[in-house]
Amino acid sequence: MSAPSSPVPAPLGSRVPLAGLAVALGALAFAVLPLLVPTYQVSILTEILIFAVLAMAVDVLAGFTGRTPLCHGAIFGVATYVVVYWSQQGGAPVTGVLLAVAAATLVAAIFGLLAIRTSGVYFLLLTLALGMIVWGVCLRWTSVTGGENGLRGTVRPELLAGHLPFYYAVFAVVGIITCVMWRFVRSPFGLTLRGIRDSESRMRALGYNVSLHLFLAFTISGFFAGLAGALYAMFNDFVSPSTVALSQSVEGLLMAITGGIGTLFGAFIGAAAIIGLENFVSQYTERWQSVLGLMFILIMIFAPQGVIGRVRDLLTRRR
Amino acid sequence: MSGLNAFQLLNGLTFAALLFIVASGFTLIFGLLRIVNLAHGALYLLGGYAGYAAAHASGSFLVGVLAAMAAVAVVGLVLDQGLLRFVRGYELRQVLLTLGVAFLLNDLTLVAFGGDTYTVPAPEALRGAVRFWGLFYPKYRLFVLALGVAVFIALWLLINKTRLGALIRAGVDDPEIIAAMGVNIRRVFLLTFMLGAALAGLGGAVGGAFLTLYPSADAEILVFSLAVVIIGGRGSLVGAAVGALIVGMLNTVGQVMFPEFAYFVIFGPMAAILAFRPLGLFGRAV
Structure with a gap:
């Protein structure tokens, strides 16, 4: 959790050998696994990579800036809508992706302008309300968004039509995004954000422009969420109001929390855990939403520092 | 304002009355217990379904409304005692738990x-x-309008003129001192939580008769309630009333003039208010 009272896990970089090894192993697993598993599992892996980007975008705000957002599903979905709409109108996929990321960033900038004035619970509420407005517009603006029925388009270029080529394209893109975000949170700018998370007043007293930093952090985080949304459009070829619904934002946040807030790479573990569970549960029951709600309740009560953080705590206690 | 006549104006007013009933419960819980109950929309929907079932079974609207309030108050009791007690004092964990x-x-x-x-x-x-x-x-819509006014008066009297209201106000200002004076403030908090939940149930049963009940109604009423509280400021009864009026009227104007962007019309004024008063029109810094 981003509440100042909860302990924040030490940044991964401080234990380089072990953490570096874990990251390398994880990357290796994502590189090799798709060659070993059937097609359906490859598409699940693709989904995990895409949603890990969304979870990392959430983590930039929730973990590194101390502002927990509930609108990233909506920003993500705006990009998805733009890509699918563009392809339906016969536009080129590349332009569609560029437009989509620009649109998502713009939406994030507008949301950011409003949201940075608040913090804590108010921030959460305001971003929730803003995200719901996107959902409401997507649901009602039938002439453009297709309303409840959503939009369908063929977004993927010919070259990436197959499951494996598409997976490796996503793998490469997500790899680059991850490196960029890793650099970003460790940059002086990222350190300033952590300073704001820990004490806003102190950073202000030190002469930092806190509002500007928060605004930029929000917009950049929205940019990454938009990238994830554009990838998702290519993955799914379809978009409906449920893509921008609150549950999407909630899933993104849950992934970030499960993986451990403020760890960035934890997003991959969180995304794998949630999407894996979703696919597992939906074999037996249609009540995924209940399971999601129940997990949220249980995590908040028993492991607010994230499942990974919880396991680490238990391990250190035993030692 | 072309296309807006007295009929639509009244529609806006009656919708505002319903919003007030629901949002007053939300703001009461938010203001006193510092709990942002994101399950409030779900409680509204639950109250609506409970009211529907009870009214159908008994043939009496009144029984339906009372059953809805009671059922949702009990759910509120379980929620507060069964779940929220584990995360007391952690604002964000509480919010996310109620979201679950x-x-x-x-x-x-x-x-x-x-x-x-x-x-x-x-x-x-x-x-x-x-x-x-x-x-x-x-x-029926006029009845909702009257009910909204009645709820406002009743809540105002409860908070300003009764002993319980005095305890609630004292609890808002300083829960430690009031507990030290020998008042069981936890019980006051629990009562407030149940009252807030019951108001959501009342809203559900009453609203369910003219807005109809469907699976995503909870999300819609929640976002309206959030807008009301963000505009009005947390914990303020007058704020909730003013916020409900603003949101209700804007929503109606939006639906008449820009049907596809009705949701969006609430957004502009909310943004403007937040830009000048981040705590809402009647909100107080704590």
């Missing part, structure tokens, strides 16, 4: 009632329309 509860409740009501649309049967006496000032207006 909202998902769970929404899905469970979907299992129980399916995706169909339900309408709580209005009592015989409130069906049909009345004619006044050359208008032909549904009686």
Whole structure:
């Protein structure tokens, strides 16, 4: 959790050998696994990579800036809508992706302008309300968004039509995004954000422009969420109001929390855990939403520092 | 304002009355217990379904409304004592926990009632329309308007004129001192939580008779309630009333003039208010 009272896990970089090894192993697993598993599992892996980007975008705000957002599903979905709409109108996929990321960033900038004035619970509420407005517009603006029925388009270029080529394209893109975000949170700018998370007043007293930093952090985080949304459009070829619904934002946040807030790479573990569970549960029951709600309740009560953080705590206690 | 007539103006007012009933419960819990209950929308929907079931079974609207309030108050009791007690003092964990509860409740009501649309049967006496000032207006909506005003007066009296209200106000200002003075403030908090939940249930049963009940109604009413509280400021009864009026009227104006962007019309004023008063019109810094 981003509440100042909860302990924040030490940044991964401080234990380089072990953490570096874990990251390398994880990357290796994502590189090799798709060659070993059937097609359906490859598409699940693709989904995990895409949603890990969304979870990392959430983590930039929730973990590194101390502002927990509930609108990233909506920003993500705006990009998805733009890509699918563009392809339906016969536009080129590349332009569609560029437009989509620009649109998502713009939406994030507008949301950011409003949201940075608040913090804590108010921030959460305001971003929730803003995200719901996107959902409401997507649901009602039938002439453009297709309303409840959503939009369908063929977004993927010919070259990436197959499951494996598409997976490796996503793998490469997500790899680059991850490196960029890793650099970003460790940059002086990222350190300033952590300073704001820990004490806003102190950073202000030190002469930092806190509002500007928060605004930029929000917009950049929205940019990454938009990238994830554009990838998702290519993955799914379809978009409906449920893509921008609150549950999407909630899933993104849950992934970030499960993986451990403020760890960035934890997003991959969180995304794998949630999407894996979703696919597992939906074999037996249609009540995924209940399971999601129940997990949220249980995590908040028993492991607010994230499942990974919880396991680490238990391990250190035993030692 | 072309296209906006007295009929639509009244629609806005009656919608505002319903919003006030729901949002007053939300703001009460938010203001006193510092709990942002994101399950409030789900409680509204649950109250609507409970009211529908009870009114159908008993044939009486009043029984339906009372059953809805009681059922939702009990759910509030379970929520507060069974779940929220584990995360007391952690604001964000509380919010996210109630969000989980909202998902769970929404899905469970979907299992129980399916995706169909339900309408709580209005009592015989409130069906049909009345004619006044050359208008032909549904009686039931006027009843909702009156109920909204009645709830406002009752809550105002409760908070400003009774001992319980004095305890609530004292609890808002300084829970430690009031506990040290020998008052069981936890019980006051619990009562407030149940009262807030019951108001959501009342809203559900009453609203279910003219807005109909369907699986995503909880999210819609929640976002309206959030807008009301963000505009009005947390914990303020007057703020909730003013916020409900603003949101209700804007929503109606939006629906008449820009049907596809009705949601969006609330957004502009909310942004403007936040830019100048981040705590809402009647909000106080704590």
